[in-house]
Amino acid sequence: MGTERIVNKRRKFFQTSAALLGGTLLYSIIKPFEAIAQTEEEPTIDDKNLPLWGMGVDIESCIGCGKCAEACKIENKVPEEPFYFRTWVEQYTVKNDGEVKIESPNGGIGGLKQSVPDEDIFKSFMVPKLCNHCTKAPCVQACPVGATFISPDGVVLVDETYCIGCSYCIQACPYGARFMNPVTKVADKCTFCYHRITKGLEPACVEVCPTNARVFGDLRDKKGDLVKFLQDNPTQVLKPHLNTHSRVFYNGLSSEVK
Amino acid sequence: MEEHYQHLYEALSQVDGYIYPNEIDLHWGLMIVLYPYITGLVAGAFILASLERVFNIKALKPTYGIALLTALSFLFVATLPLVSHLQHPLRSYEIFMTPNPTSAMAIFGFVYLWYLMVVLLLEIWFDYRLDFVIWSKTSTGFKKLFYKVITLGINDTDEKSAKLDDKLGYFITVLGIPSAFLLHGYVGFIFGSIKANPWWSTVLMPVIFLFSAMVSGIALVMVIYMVVSWARKVKIDMLCLDTIAKYLFYILIIDFTLESLDQIHRLYEAEESFDIIKVLVGGKLNITLIYMQVLFGTIIPLSVIGFFQIYKPTEKIRKISYFFVGILVLIGIFFMRWNVVIGGQLFSKSLSGFTTFNAVYSGLEGYLMMAVWLILPLLILTFLLWLMPPWKKVSSHE
Numbered sequence: 001m002g003t004e005r006i007v008n009k010r011r012k013f014f015q016t017s018a019a020l021l022g023g024t025l026l027y028s029i030i031k032p033f034e035a036i037a038q039t040e041e042e043p044t045i046d047d048k049n050l051p052l053w054g055m056g057v058d059i060e061s062c063i064g065c066g067k068c069a070e071a072c073k074i075e076n077k078v079p080e081e082p083f084y085f086r087t088w089v090e091q092y093t094v095k096n097d098g099e100v101k102i103e104s105p106n107g108g109i110g111g112l113k114q115s116v117p118d119e120d121i122f123k124s125f126m127v128p129k130l131c132n133h134c135t136k137a138p139c140v141q142a143c144p145v146g147a148t149f150i151s152p153d154g155v156v157l158v159d160e161t162y163c164i165g166c167s168y169c170i171q172a173c174p175y176g177a178r179f180m181n182p183v184t185k186v187a188d189k190c191t192f193c194y195h196r197i198t199k200g201l202e203p204a205c206v207e208v209c210p211t212n213a214r215v216f217g218d219l220r221d222k223k224g225d226l227v228k229f230l231q232d233n234p235t236q237v238l239k240p241h242l243n244t245h246s247r248v249f250y251n252g253l254s255s256e257v258k
Numbered sequence: 259m260e261e262h263y264q265h266l267y268e269a270l271s272q273v274d275g276y277i278y279p280n281e282i283d284l285h286w287g288l289m290i291v292l293y294p295y296i297t298g299l300v301a302g303a304f305i306l307a308s309l310e311r312v313f314n315i316k317a318l319k320p321t322y323g324i325a326l327l328t329a330l331s332f333l334f335v336a337t338l339p340l341v342s343h344l345q346h347p348l349r350s351y352e353i354f355m356t357p358n359p360t361s362a363m364a365i366f367g368f369v370y371l372w373y374l375m376v377v378l379l380l381e382i383w384f385d386y387r388l389d390f391v392i393w394s395k396t397s398t399g400f401k402k403l404f405y406k407v408i409t410l411g412i413n414d415t416d417e418k419s420a421k422l423d424d425k426l427g428y429f430i431t432v433l434g435i436p437s438a439f440l441l442h443g444y445v446g447f448i449f450g451s452i453k454a455n456p457w458w459s460t461v462l463m464p465v466i467f468l469f470s471a472m473v474s475g476i477a478l479v480m481v482i483y484m485v486v487s488w489a490r491k492v493k494i495d496m497l498c499l500d501t502i503a504k505y506l507f508y509i510l511i512i513d514f515t516l517e518s519l520d521q522i523h524r525l526y527e528a529e530e531s532f533d534i535i536k537v538l539v540g541g542k543l544n545i546t547l548i549y550m551q552v553l554f555g556t557i558i559p560l561s562v563i564g565f566f567q568i569y570k571p572t573e574k575i576r577k578i579s580y581f582f583v584g585i586l587v588l589i590g591i592f593f594m595r596w597n598v599v600i601g602g603q604l605f606s607k608s609l610s611g612f613t614t615f616n617a618v619y620s621g622l623e624g625y626l627m628m629a630v631w632l633i634l635p636l637l638i639l640t641f642l643l644w645l646m647p648p649w650k651k652v653s654s655h656e
Contacts, residue, residue, distance in 0.1 A: 009412050013412070083280065102276035138454055141361065144357065145353055164347075165344050179280040
């Protein structure tokens, strides 16, 4: 048996293996682009003709009634148990001795009550929390299959039919805004009530807020409520050092808030 | 579902300080502790095999075949805890079909496949091909059929052919070393790239994962080599064992240095997250980190093998010591994974409180299942050692 024959046999074996492997790889690379190849150019978040949704939260106006968290659960069929929230309200109490107490029993649903005696309180305030709909969203970056994405109008959404339930996005979210839905078994989060805002309605939390502590709107609408809120108030985002380019802006954000 | 809620209510009652309400449940449990542990064993065992083949450390020759088969057995199982952990395991193939290029996790499937198909299987095949041909003529029944099929119809037995196998096998091993580095460094990156989590987010994470992988893989092969020798009733090659222990010692020093550097860096910089991490290390991770990982998994093994570098007691004492050192290192690295995966989820991203981890015994995420995933590769290895015993090989690389 000559070396040449052996080499040829090996070569053939490698060629077949390489073709199979290459074919699979190529298919997996091409498949995600199928949709793009077959349709017209898809709108992106940079499309100036589309709205760019965001929210303003006025900490000074929030009274901690928890109606927003409750309305969200009802509107979005979020499980009632106190482990799953698309939005919640935190109560911060800075005591005279400097200690900071943070509470959010059942996400504030039913109303937050002060547990620190009045004479010990230096200051106290409420902070509504929700998905920050980051422009540079760590969850979108982390999702291994692309099931979580940013809609062209700037809302971070989850494709429920596609999410594999690996929880990597939950680990990647710095704000604790995501949870694994025990019913659908996919990652769940605030959608700004996408089913409502696309019909011209406001998110449920905004609609029920008795003190207008939440301002929802289009960041591109220069005459809109949200832009006005940002013009009139010195606002800040949560965890700015993480550079997520959050689109939920807080007025009156104190340094105790994490 | 009710049981799950019950479990969460129990955890809720044990919350310490403030955590975001969605953080009560730990989303990554025992299965994700196993994932880096098992992949680490694969990478480490492979690197030990490469030391012999590529770096020509002949003393390690008795462990070459065992190391490769160990790597393969564990690699077969590596993805199972991952897939079983998914909420939608049947959709797991999407990671191959539409991988998100920005996701650190998305590439794992490809790295895994590359390692399994191109590196390990090919290397083992080239190493055994000639033996398969010879064994297919001398065996009967299932073994004969297996050997025949696995030769893939390439039945040349002459010297030139064996040389070519050797050459290609060597090439694959050379390719395998960066691949093993990639496999486990990459697993480290999955954690190290999460900026939301200060316990994970360190540039050292991939390097630490890599060296801890080498430590665990070497310890595993050392223990398996001893067990296999005892089972076969053959004398353990002490030069080989001493050499493995020596490498274990060196790499354990590097691993410990890197991990210490990481902790010292945190301590010295004392960033925003430092206060909560200090409480975490002193409290909830005290036993698993300070005792299991550092004391039992690192300091004691380092002291014992370090002592043997200066003074060599009798073979019997060394053998017994190496065996226990190997086990201790394996336990230590398991808890290293535990401390990363579980530890990183025990404190809130609000940096203001802690949740608890109460693992269950039954179910897909329980201790029993964990035992299954740890025992299964050993069963596969036993089967492989029976099917293709390295000590019965006729061919041998140069």
